[in-house]
Amino acid sequence: MQLKETFAQASMTTVVGTMDAQSTDTVEQSGYPAAYLNGYDVVRAELGATNEGLISPSELSAELRHVKERGHFPVVVDAQSGFGNQLTTYFVAQDLERSGAAGVVLNDQIFPAHTAQDEVTMIEFSDFVAKLKAAKASFEDPETMLFAELDGVQFYQADGLRKRLQYLQENQLADCVLVGHVSQDQFAAVADLAHSASFGLVVNTVRDTFTADQDVASQGFKAVFYTGALSEARQAAEKRAVQQFLTKAEV
Template identity: 25%
Template sequence: MYRERLRDLIDQDELLQCPGVHDPLTAAVADVVGFDTIYMTGYGTSLSKTGYPDAGLLTMPEMVENAKNIQERSSVPVIADADNGYGNATNVVRTVREYVKAGVAGIHIEDQTFPKRCGHTKGRKVIPKAEAVGKIRAAADVRDERDESFVLIARTDARGAVGGDLDDAIGRANAYVDAGADVAFVEGPVDEDEIARIGREVDAPLLYNCVGELGTSPYVEPDRLTELGFDLVLYPVASTLATIAAVHERLSGLKSEGMDALVDIDRAFAETPVGDLHEFSGFPEVVEWERRYMPSDEQEKYGDSLGDDVE
């Protein structure tokens, strides 16, 4: 269901906007807001799970587990970061199988060496083109064997890597599409002229990674990206930055103002469309499971205990 839906969204005329989320909680918030697709950020996943940056520190099982939990909590398709496939072409075979089993709608795989790092930091290197093509071919074969609707996005970091340039990146993107990728993702164009050139010269559905001040690729309005030939845009660390900024602000207030700040946090939360924490987190659904599957005397606890009403 999610995979066919993602393919339909990519085929539509309107640009598909995908906010980055780093865990099931931020995914649930994106769901409430109403995005059609969400993206599991690798950087945010690394920060939220380990407290450390996107520098190849997470393993494939950790990434897959997070992707599975995010898709489980979401009512829309999830695109997940699969880094560089966690090894060579044979590793990619298992990586894609695991993401397919996780239930996500699609993934992107990049052509960086191991360990990889954030696509907007210095020091990146890419593997030889022929090796990268083989990895995408392996990924495409697994897609075709396990679920042809699974969306495979091929990312190249050649534009900003050591010794790389845009010519190399465009050549690689087209080669990856020829190898079976559904969508091309050229990481790191530095201005609108480069973005436009990618739109003209890469013959495939296109993804743009909008990082703005955090990296090399500028902010571009959705309508303009559509004009330039792009089909998807990622806002990769939107929820991660929002979380860090909000938590820092509120905890700073709590440290300096004490109980008044805590009251303000409660009020601010209550004023959001999320509204009630217990309802948002799914307590009414748990209560319904109890009614449906457990002995009726289990319901007596709700009439003879104290606390918020979670029914």
């Protein structure tokens, strides 16, 4: 089944964030419909850092090509804020699709995009729309999905989010709208909006504290993209694994 059809048929689709071929393989074998090769997890694995904006698009697409060497499992890729303006967005989206992306996520942050909540700044909505049009125009396969990620609810509040959602959906600017960078304080308002509008949620399980006490999957979101979990888990497992080689004297 094509990814677009999966999203259309399911009431809620869960996508798990990955960082490389191994973690994508884990997600595929676990039965999920797609993996999300995202900046945060890739930067943690490749650079040992936590700022997604440190990776460049050609490095990301090279990682994707490794992931896609092994099969046809759908991989959605994080194009962040397009790594520049509409022009760069066009070429980044084109390169990601040609490298095997089943879908591309574009957010409305200023370049370079950031993971930390207090480092995020937003572009004008009109510029975001222009980037979405550029990304869509670059696709060669009509089945390639475009995800529009709205990261600025802390700036434009729930009402601004609602207006943006409405505009994007009425004008069919993306196949699926996602909302990311939701703070603990704003989670209830965003979840409430999900009862009347169709959109997905992007969660960073390391950063987003609401994941500790909220059943995110049952809030009515069209999709939930979980990032951070696998890179965090890998690092924890690695720490446990290397401990066993230390002698008692070294400990």
